[in-house]
Amino acid sequence: MDRTFLQQKQLGRHRRWLIIAPPLLFLLVFFLIPFGFALTISFAQTAIRVPPYTDVLSIDAHHRLHLAATLDNYRYLLTDQVYVLSYLYSLKTAFFSTLICLAIGYPMAYAISRTSRSTQSILLLIIILPFWTSFLLRVYALEGIIRDNGLLNQALLWLGLIHQPLKIMHTSTAVYLGIIYSYLPFMVLPLFATLEKLDRTLLEASADLGSPPWRAFLDVTLPLSMPGVIAGSMLVFIPAIGEFVIPTLLGGADNLMIGRVLWDEFFGNRDWPVASAVAVVFLVLLVGPIAIYQHYRSKELEGQEGHA
């Protein structure tokens, strides 16, 4: 194939921008630049006006630029315990929910990967289906199970296992259950993707060499499925840590997660500069997990392209 001929046939340098520019500009304006606004406003002060904060940058009558930035909002985050505590609580909740999702999701994904192809696609459909229904409604559905007079308590009372309804709603347990219930599919899918690709002859080889199955699992399956473990964990951990709906609907007043604090700061207190500062700090703390996830994803994409 004449390479230069095809090269000529490709879009010219300038016409390529007709394709690149629309998504690039749109996402710049409506996704990236907004973070700049949040960063700027986090240095402003609250003011009783619309919008409710002072200008960080302003130009006076003599065309001079004024900078009125303050670090007060960030200082406030450290002095008021609510922010530190809610961040730690979010971190803890997201971490343990991810672990539990992994403990349930790994055997699920493993079991699916061991079934025949046609069963696999049906089982995957069953796992994905809840995701296509409403997230909000599923959280509400869970409430119907765990509320004081919900199905779980009724069943346990009827069985005589308990004599008084368990108090699950408005506790940490409810928040955990909500997160696990909502995000379990996100754990199963990437795990299945890596387990399915796993080369089974390696397991046979390790069995031939005398490894018992559990040893073969630890030596072969687990290390090879690490990309799936990492991707699944990040897909649960990152949304869980910023979760708003679940702690609000299922949690109690003391289950303050950072997402809820941000919401209240914005709509309740209308303290936008402090809310912006919380968002900025939160984002900085999330850079690590997001980078891990992106690293894994870009490796996977390279693998796909190398495949083609």
Place this chain on the structure above:
Amino acid sequence: MNERAPTMLLTVLGIGVALLYIPMIVMIGYSFNSSPLVGIWGGFSTHWYLELTRNDQLIAAAWLSLRIGFVAATVAMILGTLAAIALVRFRNFRGRFTLTAMVNAPLVMPEIITGITQLLLLISMLNLFGWPHRGFLTIVLAHVAFCTAYVTVTVQSRLASADRSLEEAAMDLGSGPVRAFVDTTLPIIAPALASGWLLSFTLSLDDLVISSFVSGPGASTLPMVIFSKVKLGVAPDINALATLIIATVGVGVLIAGVVMRRADRQRLRDLQLAAQ
């Protein structure tokens, strides 16, 4: 090799699937309960479905959400496909890194942060230009931003694995690059475009947090109305609404599954025929 999965694994799988489905099945059951109280079975009734048809606020919200979802998914499908083409086909261009980051970040960005930052942008724009007022348009813009990311990722992997030889052949035969792409590659990646659209539509319909930040007075989407009802406690008509949504999704997924299976079989048969 396809040894049978051990019983223990299958048990965990069964428990996991039960965990995912029991709450929804119970909710469907309650939607036919004539008693408004959870936990008390008052007999079978379709009362709450009738109530639903009379709830004007809910119907208006549903209509608004459907319109937003339709527009946002369509715009996101176009922008996302363009972004995927740019990332897969153009090796080097200014802004490639930024574009890559911007189509991957929304997938993992907590909604609440996206919502807050977008609201701050919209407020500043309104202050500077007197536009846009918060409502339908601003919700669509915010939804397009995160839906574009999902479309890009979906189309990107399909496009990366698509065979380019047909397109090159079309160019050899005299088609321009755009025409060659539309005639050969576009049909191949069309299923990815369709699933990207569907995914965007679903995500847009389901979004509560971002919408709450960027919407204005008078523009309440369906999740916003549901959330405010559910927050107050038991809402039996929401059970009925949820049942309708689950039924629609179930039927839709079932149809999609059957269609995909047929297409797969057809492709297999074609391959076998071609091999003979």
